[in-house]
Amino acid sequence: MSNPFEILGLAPAFALDAAELEQRQRELNRAVHPDRHAGKGAAERRHSLSRAMDINQAYRVLRDPASRAEALFELVGIHGLAERMVTDPALLGEMLEQRERLDEVRRNKDRPGLRELEQNMTARQQQVEEALGQAFAPLIELARARDPRATRGPELDAAQRLFSELKYVRRFREEVAAIEDEL
């Protein structure tokens, strides 16, 4: 499949306008969705289905910040990202601390405490996403100029470090959500 930005006709960037992304998905579905071609012949219905599948997959990838980042890494030429994950020891320590706090909240069925943790982490994710937007911009420029620093340079390191942080924050939020369901 071609890259998700291209499918939706968007310029590659981490900082995407969520409303614009949604709007684009809606407009494209309006044109190609199988329900709009239900009365046509099988060939046309097949083409419409495969287009709609691509559009919705691209939307799913771009809507989620982590998979959007992965798509951008792919685009600049970084494959098999997991092996090159870099984790800041300070981040690791902080996350362990937060996790202990989460355990405590769960044990005490402390709903306000849980909400506070969730709010902090949501704010944290926003910060990380903003920083990622800034980190990806030069990386995309480098890649466009076919500059080898796109695949090995301080710009890439910065983006990867932030990406790893984003994944930690998200996993933590998923756990918070699971506990919220449980309480």
Added chain:
Amino acid sequence: MLLDIFDPKAPPKPIGIDLGTTHSVVAFVRDAHPFAITTCDGGPLLPSVVHYGGHGEVIVGRAAQSYIEREPERTIASAKRFMGRGAADAQTRELGTYRFAEPSNEEESRLIRFDLGDGTRTPVEVSAEILRSLKQSATEQLRAVGGAVITVPAYFDDAQRQATRDAARLAGIEVLRLLNEPTAAALAYGLESRQNGTFAIYDLGGGTFDITILHLDDGVFQVKSTGGDSALGGDDMDRAIAARLLTAMGFEDPTAAPKSVVGLVLSMARDAKHRLSELTELTLELPRNGGGDVRVRLTRDEFDAWISPLLERTGRAVRRALRDAQREPSELDGVILVGGATRVPRVRSYVAELFGKPPLANIDPDLVVAYGAALQADLLGRDSVEALLLDVLPLSLGIETMGGAVDRILPRNTTIPVGAKATFTTYADNQTGFELHVVQGERELARDCRSLARFTLKGIPPLPAGQARLEVSFHVDENSLLQVHARELTTGLEQRVEVKPSYGLTDEQVEEMLIDALDHGEEDFEQRRLAEARVEASRVLLATRKALSADADLLAAGERAEIERCIEQLQHAIEPGGANASRIGALTQALDDATHAFAGKRMDRAFSAALAGRDVGALATSVQHARGVEAHLEEHEERRQ
């Protein structure tokens, strides 16, 4: 009311069916407005109750309801609760009037069977009787009935959906689409109010609870998230009351009371629930176990307390759906109530507290789902441009990995149709086969999820562990049907599997039931196949002719002549005395093959038109960016040439 003039050439009318737990409704659209059809009971609501008489007669609706107390075991209510469920399911142990057949083997245990005394029936067959009765009523009113959109709870899994499809097949109904109930309700509201915004649909029916968050923007209904509980509804409220009544009557273990008593008490409980929506207290007189009477006073406060745990369960699902939709309750433009159980005052006040705003219920909550289904049937029948529904996967789809964990390939609440890929590798040296287990659900372990299919990819060359790479693709079409495709990347070895969720009835078994149900068995079956093949062929012929006149400029030299030749052959085959069903099918396929390239170009044109004028600049830059960095754009190039 408009005078109905019978036009023998009028195309068959598509219908919408709400196949509900407690009652069912069939509706159609005339002049852009939905109307409910009067059922055999004289009103729009047909109680979803089927009675099997001792001489093979089948009674549906209110007439069947009257048998619940007299012949509880031969009278099946709420069959929907058991669709696609196995004999060991927790639902079978709840307070009820039916008797379940003991499964005699492993295969039988996968599907619940009601024991009628002189035979058994599956929930699929029971539902088919209800659908047949609805179709009959629709045919009486509309003369020619086309395909149907049938609604299902959004939270139904694939097995439950497949069971519903099979019931329709048994009833001789062509399913245009299975539509999620809350989405149907939103369609009915949205098309009426034409108001844009984000809405929550809180749907508490007889046996199921669904919550859907949906965004409406100029005719595009986009489901943002959906969630719920496929075993929670108004029936549970009745049971909560009935259990207390039975205790008061002197049955220490309510589930051990005689079925006829349970039937009586359940209907008294339902009645009490309805009356408590108006009154704040009431007194019931009941027969005491062992003789005499007992008076029981029920208050609305008590009732509210009994249903509180049920409401809490809906609250959890609501919070999760909002989270998935990335919305706060304050960001919603309205909350829509659907389902008869939302008439209970405590339900309404609970919903108002949950969302911080009073809910809307201007369309009859018992009819709104059928209205939406009829509207969707109408839209599908016309390739309409006024409205489009973008629905989501209700449950995540994944693959079992080593150690029994689930790797999610498509998370819940992904817009469909959609495709996705994932790569797996071997865990042992010289491993020559991959076993793939496809599961559905949100739990971490595969054994806690619903198993959809298992298949094995064999013939992988022996390589060290981790060397062979298996690419698994999932494709979910607009009907939520899943196809799984596995490919070993080093050898190119491929296998494609259509994942038909199995719930205990095989295709052959359904076919047999179908033949049994028809008066002249096989002969009728052939007739039906021929009729269906002719309808499909006419549809394709019409669509192809339209396409030829609209986009003739896209045809390559010689392409038109080939298409015309196929059209002529097919046209000839469907005339009276023409070809048989298989031949018509083959010729339809030939026409389809001939139009493949043309259809692709037409889709490109539609796609470009959608992008055109919007942000062409962004598209051009994106292509340039992409060209500079990646080589995987040949596909795009091909498309442009």
